[in-house]
Amino acid sequence: MDDRPGYYEFFAGGGMARAGLGDGWRCLFANDFDRKKAESYRANWGGEELHVGDVREISAAQLPGRADLVWASFPCQDLSLAGAGAGLKGERSGTFWPFWDLMKALRKESRAPSLIVLENVCGALTSHGGKDFERICEALAKERYRFGALVIDAALFVPQSRPRLFIVAAREDVAVASALTRKNANAPFHTRALVAAHERLPQTLRANWLWWNVPAPPLRNTTLFDVIEDVPTGVEWRSVEETNALIAMMSDVNLAKIAEAKRAGRKMVGTLYRRTRYHSGEKIQRAEARFDDMAGCLRTPAGGSSRQYVLVVDKGRVRSRLMSARETARLMGLPEDYLLPATYSDAYHLTGDGVVVSVVRHIAASLLEPLLKTCVVWEAA
Structure with a gap:
């Protein structure tokens, strides 16, 4: 029997969240609508768990078992400062809602995941004056999750400036150890923008808020010089x-x-x-x-x-x-043996639209895995 914690990975791309979670986890289901990215996912992870298609067309019946974790790096284009400002009403970032309908359906079937991680650009904190962030928090609260957020710049792990927002939610019956939270915001992962977004939330939502206590990583020892090739491939x-x-x-x-x-x-x-x-x-x-x-x-x-x-x-x-495509992969924390798409454009699109592997690993080791250990003990009691 495989007793590793199981997860669903939505908006999976090339499986960078899967790479970060590592072999200590088992993927139960993965989804992405982009067929080119799906080819890379299959090349690196196999296709047994992968469903290629629009999240709007997935039903809860297609999700096997009960996941301990759901990871969703939902599209950022409409929440990005470079986007048109459509926010969660946009065609791309708005796919959060059909994804969330699946989470609601799992709740009705008593299969709600213990943990949910939502990853996006930091613009999600201020989109529509903070209303989009509030709506995400409201959605979590209605499905009986407590939640908090982290703003993590990948520059702490790899030589790339890439701040991203990670909303981490725990089902209401998950016992959260006191060491995993703080009473107030603290550096480096609770930024001014995040604190301001929290302060804009109604008191009813702030009652569900948790200031996650995640330690800073050791000093990065990889430099840009280490990433760049003298004789590049493909360029x-x-x-x-x-x-x-x-x-x-x-x-x-x-x-x-x-x-x-x-x-x-x-x-x-x-x-x-x-x-x-x-x-x-x-x-x-x-x-x-x-x-x-x-x-x-x-x-x-x-x-x-x-x-x-x-x-x-x-x-x-x-x-x-x-x-080069391989250099972009290194900047995303991918291993050297990760198989990239054959064309430059497809490879760049895959890496530029992903989540940094070492950031996922840090969140998993510092927060998700300790939470699940507590959860297992609590549920068995």
């Missing part, structure tokens, strides 16, 4: 003319970063995004660089401007190229 170094064209798109502030990197006297590795900015009321393309040993947040590539560049400054020479 080519740009010509001198193409690199100069990128540099010509820089503001004085970013040109100063290039000059400082040249003065460093050693090989410097940085990253660059092309962004649209306003200047004198007109839209212009800007190239924005960073040399702080950190990559920018990976994004799903809707166009060339969404793809991140690598900059290498060595002996006064500047070289540039697109970041």
